[in-house]
Amino acid sequence: MTDDVWIRPEKEKLGEALGVGSWTRVFAYAAIVVSAQILRWSLFVAHGFDLGYYQQGMAALVHYGPWARSLYTGRGVLAPNSAWLALVLAYPAAWLGTGFLFLAESLAIASGYFPLMRLARAWSVPADAASFIGALYLLSPLLIAGNLYDFHMSMLAVPLVLFALAAMAEQRFGWYLAFMALLTGCGSKAAVAMLLVAVIATFRRTGWQWGAVSLLGVLAWMLLGLHLHSGNIAQLGWVSIPWSHRVGDRPIIYAGWVLAPFVLILGAVGVRWRKFPVSFYGLLALVYLAGNVLSTVPAETSPFDQKSALMVPFFLLALLDVAARHKAPWPAKVRAGGVAVMLAMLVVMSADFYHSAWRVRPANGLALEHALATVSLAHPVYAQNNVLPHLGFTVNQVPFSRLDLSHLEPGSEIVWDTQFSDHTAPASVYRAVAALAANKSRARVIYDQGGVQVLKIVGQP
Template sequence: MTESVWIRPQTEYRNEEYFGAGMWSRIFAYMALVVSAQILRWSLYVSHGFDLGFYQQALAAWVHNGFRAQSTYFHGGVLAHNGAWLMPVLAYPAAVFGTGFLFVVESLAVALGYIPIIKLAKMAKLPPSQAALLGTLYLLNPLLISGNLYDFHVSVLAAPLILWALLSVRESRLAAFMTALLLLTALGDHVALAAILLVLLVVMMKGIKPLALVSVVVVGIWLIVLQNYLKTPVMSWILPVTGQVSVHTSLRILLYGAWTVAPFVLTLLMFLKNRRFYLSPYWLLPLIGLATHVLSSSPAQTSPFDQNSTLLVPFLIWPVIDTAAHLGMSWPRRDHVVMKVALIGMIGIMVLDFYHSAWRVRPQNTQALTAALSHVSSRQWVYAQNNILPHLGMSAREIPLSRLNPQRIPKGAEIIWDTQFTDKTTPAWVYAYLNNRLHSHGVRIIFHKAGVLVFRLLSDHPHSSNP
């Protein structure tokens, strides 16, 4: 066996090889590609929009009303929805820089999770190429891509934060770890499970030491505050409510699912190549997380395309690094090429998925939709479908059509309705109601073109009030 055939084993690598311009170019490549895809989806009116619209509305409401800010998407104040105290921090720059700022923050934060992976891999004495492979495994993970690409979600930011927290535990830097943990609490109840898993990880890595005790106390207090004071349904994110296990699958889910288990496959490869077996105890954590998600009756948790699954990614990557640290990760160059081909193939699958889920299904009346938006008043409450909501900008006065309550329609509210598009979250009776109102008195049609309507409700319902 000649040396040229094999990847160089266990040699001294310079810092530059791990953290040089190459690393930054990969981080920024990811950011550029994901931001472009997000903006393309947005501009084609195919972004799911519900969550993005929620954040836009909530952030704009915060800028206007501060602690009294109410969400039009859910009952109650903005903070009471999921207890994400990052919202006020994001609100002011988002109000200035607009929706694009949210996209860039999300993509950049996720991409920066690449750095702790490279650092952890370096500490495990893995060569730069294999560190980069693990980093790519993180960036291209479909759980992360789907959470990041299709909308804006605060909970997606948990993935890089957990990795930074993990690194600070590994380097025994208490202040950095505490900062990461506190920032994790900024992301709200959706990351409750991640926080608990992180505490477990600290205990497993360090034993019952001050670091672990402090993290147990911090997370404990945070969960109590969420549950008792902010009244957020924190337990639903921690304990699964076992429902019927659905066997519904599609080619899309299978392809993405295969990639989700890629860390397991990579570990198996390491066993085979080294002819040694090492079961990392850290596999326990992703298994707890995956079990919670699989057994949950919440569609948000069981879906492999949901943002709430992104928090599992760091826990899937860490055991791979741990295994590699114990067994080494050398394999023939031929296998390395196969892995690169697999990564490129994954990008291909994502492009194909983007084509199917965005480009192919884009509405054909985008010109009319754009024209309709210019007819909407900025001083009235505006109801819109999910794909149109984000186009209303950072407005406190937008309401999703799915939240329309005929008893509480505000005076002079406007409705922008694309009759060629059926919003999955909007019940059929809402569309029937809109149809009835259109054929009754007390409605002024402001715009009508290519199936897109903008109309104002002139006569009030007897019980109408603020939404």
């Protein structure tokens, strides 16, 4: 040790594409989004049908194996969307809890920054443009919204799409196929993105054979694995609706929201270069967007939907492609403007968060917490949409919508916030619960404070 001396670094490796700075960005994303996810959860505004569904399903997978049934759907846990990666995630999540699930999702999504940078390096994209496009990824409102609103297996497909494309660009075909195989584990909603990745791989000059194999594999998986046909296209996140419903303000606003940052950036660059840049990847992204616009789910509900997040990699690929073909540096004003647009969209999203979460949070949160502390979890526990995620990874959580008075087993418990109702359970369910609370021979009220009641079923119907 006495012979050792300090070696002064010959050059500072500042701004390394995959160095400390990148990790800082990735962790910054994870820290901010995880905090927002936890805040939503703690305010009792997280949704049972987004988070509780996975909590119950994963707990059931751990207890009963791959053929476990979901108490939310009455079908197999893996049946609705074939997201077999849930089986892998179930064990650590059931042990480490909801916070871990949030962190795993956010870190996984943020890690998509690395393959994006690898793609930029493989395509010799100028460093400033690469760094800018990386920042756009981490600031993307589509991505953050999909991540923020509880948990969805399909969100894990976003980084996997980028990892698969980076592996292809680096000609690591084994890894490419491995990432494609992993993508099948993110569920049927990732199928369109997978198809687009396979198409991109097939149209390469080198290694197109691997792309063709993967394209056939994806088609086989869609037809044989997902049993996809015209009648169940909803599996892809696209819902068939009458043509008359497809025309209106909302789809246009939605498409504008998705396209705005990319069109503005490309437009600004195009003005400088005197030519609007187009890209094959942009075309693919537009095909994906068209599918979303023509279906009801994202356009008619909210642009802050997880189904929109899978378009982000393709729009960013278009930017990378443009930057790679036009080696000229991107003007600082364009980059600053692009980041400003993303930040402005995040401000709009924060306003939505304020209205959809903070303002509508139950005023009796403390009573709900105390009520949940009285629940035993040994028998089925029925709860409303916003309370379900607080039951954690338990096999026994059941949504109100599946409450059937004639099949309530003794010992079952019902957590009822009398000051809350939503559209996930019909009004008849609330009437039935109210009648049950009044029927002393059938149910005993074991907690009643702050407008929250916990009923324990003591008798048969």
